[in-house]
Amino acid sequence: MEEIEKVLESVKEKVDGYKANTEKHETEINELKEKQAQIDKQVLELQQKSIKVDAPKEQSTVGDSFVKSDSYQAFAKGNARSAAFVFKADTTPDPIGIGTLAPKDRRPGVLAEPDQSLVIEGLIPHLPTSVTTVEYLKEGTFTNNAAFVAEAAQKPQSTDTFELMQSNVQTIAHFTKVTRQLIDDSATLAAFINARMVYGVNLKVEQQIINGNGTSPNLGGLMKDGNYTAQAFTYSDLGGDSGTLLDLLRLSIAKVNAANYRANAILLNPMDWAKLQGLKGSNDQYLYGVPSISFENMTAWGVRVVTSASMTEGKYLVGDFSQAATIYDRMSTVIDIASQNENDFIKNLFTIRAERRLALVVEHPKALVGGSLAMPTKPTGT
Numbered sequence: 001m002e003e004i005e006k007v008l009e010s011v012k013e014k015v016d017g018y019k020a021n022t023e024k025h026e027t028e029i030n031e032l033k034e035k036q037a038q039i040d041k042q043v044l045e046l047q048q049k050s051i052k053v054d055a056p057k058e059q060s061t062v063g064d065s066f067v068k069s070d071s072y073q074a075f076a077k078g079n080a081r082s083a084a085f086v087f088k089a090d091t092t093p094d095p096i097g098i099g100t101l102a103p104k105d106r107r108p109g110v111l112a113e114p115d116q117s118l119v120i121e122g123l124i125p126h127l128p129t130s131v132t133t134v135e136y137l138k139e140g141t142f143t144n145n146a147a148f149v150a151e152a153a154q155k156p157q158s159t160d161t162f163e164l165m166q167s168n169v170q171t172i173a174h175f176t177k178v179t180r181q182l183i184d185d186s187a188t189l190a191a192f193i194n195a196r197m198v199y200g201v202n203l204k205v206e207q208q209i210i211n212g213n214g215t216s217p218n219l220g221g222l223m224k225d226g227n228y229t230a231q232a233f234t235y236s237d238l239g240g241d242s243g244t245l246l247d248l249l250r251l252s253i254a255k256v257n258a259a260n261y262r263a264n265a266i267l268l269n270p271m272d273w274a275k276l277q278g279l280k281g282s283n284d285q286y287l288y289g290v291p292s293i294s295f296e297n298m299t300a301w302g303v304r305v306v307t308s309a310s311m312t313e314g315k316y317l318v319g320d321f322s323q324a325a326t327i328y329d330r331m332s333t334v335i336d337i338a339s340q341n342e343n344d345f346i347k348n349l350f351t352i353r354a355e356r357r358l359a360l361v362v363e364h365p366k367a368l369v370g371g372s373l374a375m376p377t378k379p380t381g382t
Helices: 001-046 064-070 071-078 179-183 186-211 246-259 269-275
Strands: 080-087 125-126 134-145 159-168 170-179 267-268 301-306 315-319 326-336 349-362 370-372
Touching: 080 125, 134 349, 159 246, 170 179, 170 186, 179 186, 179 349, 186 349, 246 269, 246 315, 246 370, 267 269, 269 301
Parallel strands: 125 326, 267 301
Antiparallel strands: 080 326, 134 159, 170 349, 267 315, 315 370, 326 349
16 A cells, blocks of 8 residues: 555656646746747837848948048048049959849939940959059960870870960040039039949940950950850751741850850840840740740840840850950049149039059950851852
8 A cells, every 4th residue: 555655656746747847838938929929029110110121231332432531521621632532343253154233323413314234244253453464375276185005105295385465454534524513512423423434434344345346445355356256157057947046046055065164144235135035936926935024034045145235236245254254453443533623723613533444354265156146148049
């Protein structure tokens, strides 16, 4: 009987212990529920106030940085006769080798036409340089004579040729005159610098990177003869009568990949891209499917399509832009302002100058395939 009582007592103690632990856990769970309710309430309040949690910091523009700089503040207070500011741009290329499109800012006090989106610099890697001439070795012809060799036999010799190439740093700059009223309005001045001075320089850079003829002081652009591989596909290559311009892009992508690169972008004029989207098959159906207002699927054969008004209409370029070329930045955008120029002082005017220095080197022309965006001529008699 005593043993039974001991067992019952032991069971009772365990039950009481479990009960105490259960009550403890229930208390902890209730506390967690209360904390969760408080967090949910705070999140709801933030959402109602349109506050975005972990919102990215607004990127400072050249104009904003300029009007906040010590140099400009001293100039605005009359403690200096001029002001200068060097903008340190983020030149990190886009992860896929596709550039981040330049934002279109709208600032109070400046009424201007919409700006062209600038895309080409985001496709190409940037490197800093402190020299005025960039030199690089370009491989010519490589003859690979590697072979299996018998024991004690002479090994074959491979040959390779190199050529020393040079690319000069070029300067892109412009200036304009503004009134005292614009200078006194910091917000408007920042908008003007961004919308016209900096944009004007970067627009010219985009045009030169694509179409520069290489004659100093111009850059040698991507579409310059010798900087890309000209397409030479025939009528039959593109599928004969059933071929389209989409087949031209398909074979160009294949040619880039066959050269051991990886095509990551197709550069087109916006009008040419619209023409490709409008291609129809024999059943009068759009080859790109049902027309859509979505701009997210700008691809052809799985390769991103990038449009630029700086690209000549009727031309195209397919390539591995991250491997084909490099932009060497000698000097980031510099903004200078002064009133001691010509007759600015007596007219209450100020001169603003924007300037940038860089070089473009196309190291691997085989990584780029392009030329005329047109169907090859059909052979006579076929």
